[in-house]
Amino acid sequence: MPKFLIWVAVLAALIALPHGLSFSQQEILVFLTINVLLVASYRLLTLTGEWSLAHVVIMGVGAYSSALLTKKLGVYVPVSMLLGGVVAALIAVLLSFPLFRMKGFYFLIGSFAAGEIIRLLWKRFRDPFGGAKGIKGIDPMPDFSIGFYQFDFFEPTSYYYFAGVIVAFCLWILWRIEKSPVGLTFHAVHWQDKLAQASGVNVRAYRTLAFAIASGFAGISGALLAHYVGTINPNAFDIDLMVFVLTWAIVGGTATFYGPILGCVVLTVLNEIVLRELGLEQMRPLVYGAIMILSILFLPNGLESIVQKLTKRRAAKSAPERSPAE
Amino acid sequence: MTDFLEVKDLTMRFGGLTAVDSLSFKVAHGSIHGLIGPNGAGKTTTFNMISGFYKPTEGQVLLRGEDISGLQMHEVARRGVVRTFQHSTLFAELTVLENALVGTHMPFRPNIFAAIIGWDREDRSGAEARAKEALEFFGLDHVMQERVGDLSHGHQRALGMAVAYASHPDVILLDEPFTGMNPEETRQMMDLMERLKADGITILIVEHDMQAIMGLCDTITCMSFGKFLAEGGPQEIRNHPAVIEAYLGGARHVA
Ligand SMILES: Nc1ncnc2c1ncn2[C@@H]1O[C@H](COP(=O)(O)OP(=O)(O)O)[C@@H](O)[C@H]1O
Ligand SMILES: [Mg+2]
Numbered sequence: 001m002p003k004f005l006i007w008v009a010v011l012a013a014l015i016a017l018p019h020g021l022s023f024s025q026q027e028i029l030v031f032l033t034i035n036v037l038l039v040a041s042y043r044l045l046t047l048t049g050e051w052s053l054a055h056v057v058i059m060g061v062g063a064y065s066s067a068l069l070t071k072k073l074g075v076y077v078p079v080s081m082l083l084g085g086v087v088a089a090l091i092a093v094l095l096s097f098p099l100f101r102m103k104g105f106y107f108l109i110g111s112f113a114a115g116e117i118i119r120l121l122w123k124r125f126r127d128p129f130g131g132a133k134g135i136k137g138i139d140p141m142p143d144f145s146i147g148f149y150q151f152d153f154f155e156p157t158s159y160y161y162f163a164g165v166i167v168a169f170c171l172w173i174l175w176r177i178e179k180s181p182v183g184l185t186f187h188a189v190h191w192q193d194k195l196a197q198a199s200g201v202n203v204r205a206y207r208t209l210a211f212a213i214a215s216g217f218a219g220i221s222g223a224l225l226a227h228y229v230g231t232i233n234p235n236a237f238d239i240d241l242m243v244f245v246l247t248w249a250i251v252g253g254t255a256t257f258y259g260p261i262l263g264c265v266v267l268t269v270l271n272e273i274v275l276r277e278l279g280l281e282q283m284r285p286l287v288y289g290a291i292m293i294l295s296i297l298f299l300p301n302g303l304e305s306i307v308q309k310l311t312k313r314r315a316a317k318s319a320p321e322r323s324p325a326e
Numbered sequence: 327m328t329d330f331l332e333v334k335d336l337t338m339r340f341g342g343l344t345a346v347d348s349l350s351f352k353v354a355h356g357s358i359h360g361l362i363g364p365n366g367a368g369k370t371t372t373f374n375m376i377s378g379f380y381k382p383t384e385g386q387v388l389l390r391g392e393d394i395s396g397l398q399m400h401e402v403a404r405r406g407v408v409r410t411f412q413h414s415t416l417f418a419e420l421t422v423l424e425n426a427l428v429g430t431h432m433p434f435r436p437n438i439f440a441a442i443i444g445w446d447r448e449d450r451s452g453a454e455a456r457a458k459e460a461l462e463f464f465g466l467d468h469v470m471q472e473r474v475g476d477l478s479h480g481h482q483r484a485l486g487m488a489v490a491y492a493s494h495p496d497v498i499l500l501d502e503p504f505t506g507m508n509p510e511e512t513r514q515m516m517d518l519m520e521r522l523k524a525d526g527i528t529i530l531i532v533e534h535d536m537q538a539i540m541g542l543c544d545t546i547t548c549m550s551f552g553k554f555l556a557e558g559g560p561q562e563i564r565n566h567p568a569v570i571e572a573y574l575g576g577a578r579h580v581a
Binding site: 173177187191192199 | 377379398399400403404408409410411415416417418419420424427428429431432434436437438441442444446449450453489490493
C-alpha cells in the first residue's frame with residue numbers, strides 16, 4: 001500500500017513541521033493553513049466558470065459573524081465558526097440574486113461592487129461592526145485537552161493543529177463534492193450551459209449552489225482567522241488579499257483540486273522565506289504582480305501542469321489523466 | 327395516436343424580422359414528424375421556442391394539453407421534451423462517458439449530501455449504467471473514455487443524441503442530426519431512430535437530407551419564411567407544388 005504510506009508520511013511531516021520553525025514562522029504556518037481553505041473554496045466557485053472578487057469579503061462575513069456571535073450572544077467558539085460559515089453561505093445566496101443576472105466580466109465587476117458595499121456597511125455601522133476599527137478582543141478558542149495533547153491556543157502550534165484538522169475536514173468535503181455527480185454538473189454548467197439546461201439542469205440553481213458552498217467554506221476560514229488573531233477590521237478583507245487569492249489560483253492552476261493549494265503554499269513560502277530574508281516584504285504586491293504575469297506568459301497551465309508532467313512520466317503506463325478545466 | 331405536442335399560432339419576432347409567423351402544427355404521440363423548409367425558414371427558431379430556449383412573442387406550445395411556452399429550458403426538459411442542437415453543442419472538455427452522464431441528470435438527480443457521505447452509490451452506478459446504455463445504443467461505447475473534442479464529426483452528432491436519449495425523454499427534438507455524417511452513418515442513424523420510435527419516443531426532426539426525411543417521417547410539415555406552407559405524408563409533400571416552388575425559389579436565394 002505505497003499510496004497509504006505516502007499519506008502517513010505527509011501527515012507525520014505536517015505534525016512535525018511546526019517544531020522545526022521559529023515562533024513567527026509558526027504563526028505564518030497558521031495563516032497558510034487558513035489560506036489553503038480560502039483558496040480551495042475559491043476553486044469550487046471557479047468550477048462553474050465564475051470568478052468572483054467578493055470571496056475575501058465573504059471570508060470576512062464569516063469572521064465578523066463568528067466574532068459577533070461569541071461576543072454578543074456568547075456562542076461557544078467552535079460552534080460559532082460553523083455558524084459563521086452558514087451566515088457567509090446565506091449572504092452568498094442573497095447576493096446571487098443580483099449577481100447571477102450577470103456573467104463573465106460583468107459578474108466580476110458586480111461581485112467587486114457587492115464586496116465593497118459589505119465593507120462599507122462594516123465601516124458605517126459602528127454597532128455592531130465596530131466601524132473602521134473593527135472588532136477587538138474576540139474570544140479565543142478555549143483550551144482543551146485530548147489526553148495525550150494539551151491544546152493551548154496562545155501557542156501557534158496548537159492553533160495550527162486545530163485549524164489543520166478543520167481545514168483537512170473541509171478539504172475532504174470539497175473534494176467529495178467535486179468528484180461527485182454534483183461536481184460533474186458544475187463542470188457541465190461551466191462548459192456548455194445551454195446543453196446542461198437542455199438536459200434538465202437548473203443552471204441558475206447550480207451556480208448558486210457552488211457560490212453558496214464556496215462562500216460557506218470561505219466563511220469558516222474567516223472565522224478561523226478571527227479567533228486566532230483576536231481582532232478584525234474591514235481592511236483585513238480588502239482587495240489586496242483578493243488579488244493574492246487570484247494569484248495563488250492562477251499561478252497554481254485551476255484545472256485540478258490541488259493546483260490552487262499548491263500555488264498558495266509555494267507563493268507563501270517564497271514570500272515569507274525568500275522575500276523576508278532579502279528584506280523585500282514591502283515589495284510583495286510588486287513581486288506578486290510580476291509572478292502572476294510571468295506565470296501567465298510562461299506557465300499558462302499553472303504549477304499543477306509541472307506536477308502532472310512529473311507524475312505522468314513516472315506512471316507512463318497507467319491511464320493518462322484528464323484535466324477537466326482551463 | 328393522440329395529439330401530444332401542439333404548436334399553436336407560434337410567432338417569434340426579432341426586432342423587425344418575423345422569423346416564425348403564426349405557425350401551427352400537431353405532432354402525434356409515437357410518430358416521427360419532420361419539419362422542413364429552405365434555409366432561414368425559421369425551423370431552428372421554432373425548436374428554440376418549443377424547447378424553452380426562446381420565449382415566443384406570441385402563441386402557445388401545448389404538451390399533453392399543458393401550455394409550456396415561456397417555461398425555461400430545464401423545466402421543459404423535465405416534462406420530457408429534450409432537444410439536440412444544430413451545431414454539435416457538447417461538453418468538449420469532458421469525456422464521452424461524462425457527457426452521457428450529464429444526460430442522466432433527470433432520472434438520477436444528484437444529491438449533494440448523499441454524495442458527500444457516500445450514500446449515492448446506487449444512483450451513481452444506475453446513472454453510469456444508463457449512460458453506457460445510451461452510448462451503446464448510438465454505437466459510441468468504444469470511444470467512451472475519449473475526450474469529445476477528439477471525436478469525428480459524425481460521432482459528435484451521435485453523442486448529442488445519446489446525451490438526449492440518456493434522459494429517458496418522451497419527445498426528442500433533433501436539429502439537423504445527419505449533418506457531417508456519411509451515407510452509411512446516416513443509414514445507421516435512421517435505423518436507430520426507427521428503434522427509438524418503436525420504444526414509444528416521439529421524434530420531431532429538422533433535416534436537409536430529403537431522402538432521409540422522406541424515408542423516416544410519418545408526417546412532414548413544410549414551412550417557408552416563417553409561415554406554414556404544407557403538411558402531409560412524404561408522398562404528398564414530395565409532390566406538393568408549393569413545396570417544390572419554395573425549394574426552387576429558396577435555392578435561388580440561398581444557394
Ligand atoms: N437570435 C436571433 N436574432 C435575430 N435573428 C435571428 C435569430 N435567430 C434566428 N434569426 C433569424 O430568423 C430567421 C430564421 O432562422 P432559423 O430559425 O435559424 O432558420 P432555419 O433553422 O430554418 O435555417 C433567419 O432569418 C435568421 O437570421
Ligand atoms: Mg437551423
